Amino acid sequence: MLESLYLNLGQHDALSDAEKALLAGAMTFERHFATGQDIVASGARPTYSTLILDGLAARYKVLENGGRQFTSLQVSGDFVDLHAFLLKTMDHGIVALSPCHVMFADHSRLRAITEQAPHLTRLLWLDTLVDGAIHREWIVAMGRRSKTSHLAHLVCELFVRLQVVQRTSGMSFHLPLSQVELADVLGLSVVHMNRVIGALRKVGVVNWANHTVTILDWHRLQEIAEFDPTYLSMMREPR
Amino acid sequence: MLESLYLNLGQHDALSDAEKALLAGAMTFERHFATGQDIVASGARPTYSTLILDGLAARYKVLENGGRQFTSLQVSGDFVDLHAFLLKTMDHGIVALSPCHVMFADHSRLRAITEQAPHLTRLLWLDTLVDGAIHREWIVAMGRRSKTSHLAHLVCELFVRLQVVQRTSGMSFHLPLSQVELADVLGLSVVHMNRVIGALRKVGVVNWANHTVTILDWHRLQEIAEFDPTYLSMMREPR
DNA sequence: AGCAGGCGCTAACAAATGTTAATGCTTAGC
DNA sequence: GCTAAGCATTAACATTTGTTAGCGCCTGCT
Numbered sequence: 157m158l159e160s161l162y163l164n165l166g167q168h169d170a171l172s173d174a175e176k177a178l179l180a181g182a183m184t185f186e187r188h189f190a191t192g193q194d195i196v197a198s199g200a201r202p203t204y205s206t207l208i209l210d211g212l213a214a215r216y217k218v219l220e221n222g223g224r225q226f227t228s229l230q231v232s233g234d235f236v237d238l239h240a241f242l243l244k245t246m247d248h249g250i251v252a253l254s255p256c257h258v259m260f261a262d263h264s265r266l267r268a269i270t271e272q273a274p275h276l277t278r279l280l281w282l283d284t285l286v287d288g289a290i291h292r293e294w295i296v297a298m299g300r301r302s303k304t305s306h307l308a309h310l311v312c313e314l315f316v317r318l319q320v321v322q323r324t325s326g327m328s329f330h331l332p333l334s335q336v337e338l339a340d341v342l343g344l345s346v347v348h349m350n351r352v353i354g355a356l357r358k359v360g361v362v363n364w365a366n367h368t369v370t371i372l373d374w375h376r377l378q379e380i381a382e383f384d385p386t387y388l389s390m391m392r393e394p395r
Numbered sequence: 396m397l398e399s400l401y402l403n404l405g406q407h408d409a410l411s412d413a414e415k416a417l418l419a420g421a422m423t424f425e426r427h428f429a430t431g432q433d434i435v436a437s438g439a440r441p442t443y444s445t446l447i448l449d450g451l452a453a454r455y456k457v458l459e460n461g462g463r464q465f466t467s468l469q470v471s472g473d474f475v476d477l478h479a480f481l482l483k484t485m486d487h488g489i490v491a492l493s494p495c496h497v498m499f500a501d502h503s504r505l506r507a508i509t510e511q512a513p514h515l516t517r518l519l520w521l522d523t524l525v526d527g528a529i530h531r532e533w534i535v536a537m538g539r540r541s542k543t544s545h546l547a548h549l550v551c552e553l554f555v556r557l558q559v560v561q562r563t564s565g566m567s568f569h570l571p572l573s574q575v576e577l578a579d580v581l582g583l584s585v586v587h588m589n590r591v592i593g594a595l596r597k598v599g600v601v602n603w604a605n606h607t608v609t610i611l612d613w614h615r616l617q618e619i620a621e622f623d624p625t626y627l628s629m630m631r632e633p634r
Numbered sequence: 635a636g637c638a639g640g641c642g643c644t645a646a647c648a649a650a651t652g653t654t655a656a657t658g659c660t661t662a663g664c
Numbered sequence: 665g666c667t668a669a670g671c672a673t674t675a676a677c678a679t680t681t682g683t684t685a686g687c688g689c690c691t692g693c694t
Contacts, residue, residue, distance in 0.1 A: 199625075215531065220621055223539040227531040239528070242521040242634050247528060247626040270517055274510045281520045282481040288523065289478070289486060291530035292454065292466040298537040299582025300462040303650090335672065343538025345652050350673060382459055387486040395481050542681090573641065584682050589643060 157259075158183070160233030160321045161207055165279050167320050168286075169395040175276045182265035183207070189252040191332075196237050198249040204260040205238045211256030212332060216340070217248045226341045228290060229253075229314065233321040238284055241266050254332045278395050289387040298343055301382070303352045304359075306342055308381035311362060311369060316385055328370040356380075396498075397422070399472030399560045400446055404518050406559050407525075408634040414515045421504035422446070428491040430571075435476050437488040443499040444477045450495030451571060455579070456487045465580045467529065468492075468553065472560040477523055480505050493571040517634050528626040537582055540621070542591045543598075545581055547620035550601060550608060555624055567609040595619075 158180055165171055165179075184204060189195050195206055195213055213236050214226045227248060230236045236250045241263050270277045290313070297306040318329045333341070339349035356362055361377040363370040371377055397419055404410055404418075423443060428434050434445055434452055452475050453465045466487060469475045475489045480502050509516045529552070536545040557568045572580070578588035595601055600616040602609040610616055 217531070217535045217539075219535070219539055225535040225538040227534045239524045242517055243524055243528065243628050244630070244632060244634070245625060245628070247623075248531065271513045274516075277513075277516065277520075278481055278509055281516075281523070284520070284527065285478045285482055285523055288527040288530055289482065291527055291534060292456070292487065295466045295530060295533055295537065295582075296456045296458070296464045298534065299464040299579075300456075300458055334670085336670090340538075343534075346672090347653075347674085348651055351651090354673085384486075386484060389482050389484070391483070393483060395483070574643090575641080585642090586644085586683075587681055590681090593643085 157209065158207075160209060163321045164233035165283060167390050167392065168282055169279060169392055171279065175273065175279075178269055178273055178276055179261075182261040182269060184260045184262050186257065186259040189213075189256040189258065191252055191254055193252050194249055195252055195256065195258065196240070196246055196250040198246055200246045201244055202237065202240050202246065203264075204262050205241050205266065206236045206250070207259045207261060208232050208234050208236060209257045209259055211252060211258070212254040213250055213252050213256055214337075214341075215248050215250050224340045225343060226337070228287065228294075229341070231314070231317055231321060232323055235261070235283060238280065239287070253337065275395075282389070282395055286387075286389055289389065293387050303342065303344065303348070304355050305380055305382065307338075307352050307356055308361070308377050309383055310341065311356075311371065312378055312381045312383035312385075313388075315369075315371060316388060316390075320390065326370075327372075327374065328368055330367060331369050332367045396448065397446075399448060402560045403472035404522060406629050406631065407521055408518060408631055410518065414512065414518075417508055417512055417515055418500075421500040421508060423499045423501050425496065425498040428452075428495040428497065430491055430493055432491050433488055434491055434495065434497065435479070435485055435489040437485055439485045440483055441476065441479050441485065442503075443501050444480050444505065445475045445489070446498045446500060447471050447473050447475060448496045448498055450491060450497070451493040452489055452491050452495055453576075453580075454487050454489050463579045464582060465576070466533075467526065468580070470553070470556055470560060471562055474500070474522060477519065478526070492576065514634075521628070521634055525626075525628055528628065532626050542581065542583065542587070543594050544619055544621065546577075546591050546595055547600070547616050548622055549580065550595075550610065551617055551620045551622035551624075552627075554608075554610060555627060555629075559629065565609075566611070566613065567607055569606060570608050571606045 161179065162171055162176055196202060208230055210232045213230045215228045216224055216226045218224050240246055297309050301309065315324060315329055318324045323329060335349050336346050339346045342349065353364060357364055361373045363372055400418060401410055401415055435441060447469055449471050452469045454467045455463055455465045457463050479485055536548050540548065554563060554568055557563045562568060574588050575585050578585045581588065592603060596603055600612045602611055
């Protein structure tokens with residue numbers, strides 16, 4: 157049941173059976189969330205962290221003028237709020253962008269891991285560091301890439317991340333995001349978002365229909381995006 | 396000598412003398428960097444993490460078209476690359492934006508801390524989590540705030556962070572950033588950066604001259620920025 | 635003293651992006 | 665079967681942001 161988590165953490169360094177058992181032991185109950193439901197509310201002080209077994213979720217903030225900005229996308233195998241284990245107070249909300257099957261890891265048991273399992277602790281820490289690396293890449297994309305390049309970069313990133321947890325099929329993956337939601341990822345108006353998707357389609361590197369993205373020319377897509385997966389730390393090495 | 400680090404880490408939770416000693420014990424030699432010098436190069440695999448004792452530095456990435464984007468600003472008391480302890484490979488560079496006095500913490504000794512000092516480990520982890528929280532706030536600012544609001548938010552954030560490590564004087568602080576550099580923070584052209592600074596000045600909430608920012612109306616500045624310091628986790632509580 | 639370069643600033647114009655509105659398609663609910 | 669709502673798409677127009685160029689003020693260098 158925790159396969160996607162093991163794949164996610166295990167991509168960076170070997171994960172022993174004992175460590176897998178510790179992770180499993182930290183889990184409490186599971187739950188389903190419907191599309192659009194809040195998984196964690198902004199301002200909350202959860203006593204557990206939420207792992208996505210299957211589904212797509214996003215962190216977001218809403219401004220006074222009603223504008224919404226997603227700050228990350230979380231896929232199967234991701235903890236959506238592992239940071240809340242130490243940050244304590246959620247400064248943003250987390251919403252399900254597809255039906256989500258999740259499981260909750262108790263903070264007291266995560267704390268026990270930090271007391272007794274240093275290597276596993278480092279791997280969990282690393283998981284949040286990769287989060288940060290992704291944030292930085294998004295900042296670069298928002299600040300200095302063309303919008304087409306930004307979108308291309310997002311497609312590259314999602315494809316690679318989904319591949320790690322075996323949620324791709326060939327060069328395709330399911331991306332259940334409306335253009336409104338996508339606009340809240342890139343920080344654009346819906347109208348312009350539509351233009352940008354059109355532009356990427358026109359180049360012919362992706363096929364994008366029915367919430368399914370198919371990469372037709374990975375090499376050129378990567379080129380447009382200037383995508384370098386280093387920041388995802390997918391090298392398996394001692395940590 | 397490590398006062399700023401103690402102030403930084405200690406703002407989130409009590410830091411014992413034993414923990415301070417462990418931190419001090421992790422330090423090796425110190426060094427000075429001149430303005431504009433690279434402190435860490437992109438692609439490097441450092442065996443130590445760099446602490447800023449005094450000065451201002453920034454993480455950045457450069458794109459093929461020459462565009463540069465800063466992804467964070469690091470002040471006194473910040474580790475600029477604590478994440479490299481586990482990420483191993485730097486996916487970005489770090490540059491000194493002012494003369495920087497730094498000290499290096501050996502990764503092997505940081506690792507020893509994770510093996511023997513769980514609470515201190517959590518505080519170091521937390522430090523990188525706050526980094527991530529700041530990244531998220533930047534993403535929101537870049538995507539959904541007006542440029543004036545973005546700049547106002549940056550001023551609020553820097554003021555609060557500098558206050559923690561006692562680098563403010565009254566409502567003023569030193570900000571040795573040229574408009575070119577500031578533009579690379581907000582993701583703007585220099586010309587537009589100049590317009591935005593002008594706009595903020597015109598509102599009369601800040602005085603900005605000679606690399607010194609003075610906040611004239613904190614309340615209104617905070618309003619323009621919609622600044623809510625929750626994300627900085629400045630509450631001292633058990634972690 | 636004289637010069638080159640970095641910096642802050644402005645103007646004029648070009649390009650990117652947002653806003654408002656409208657169309658047709660699909661789907662959920664009645 | 666009908667209707668309302670959400671979604672993708674486009675057009676026309678407004679606003680924001682970028683580009684290129686130039687000016688004046690410094691500072692460091694010779």
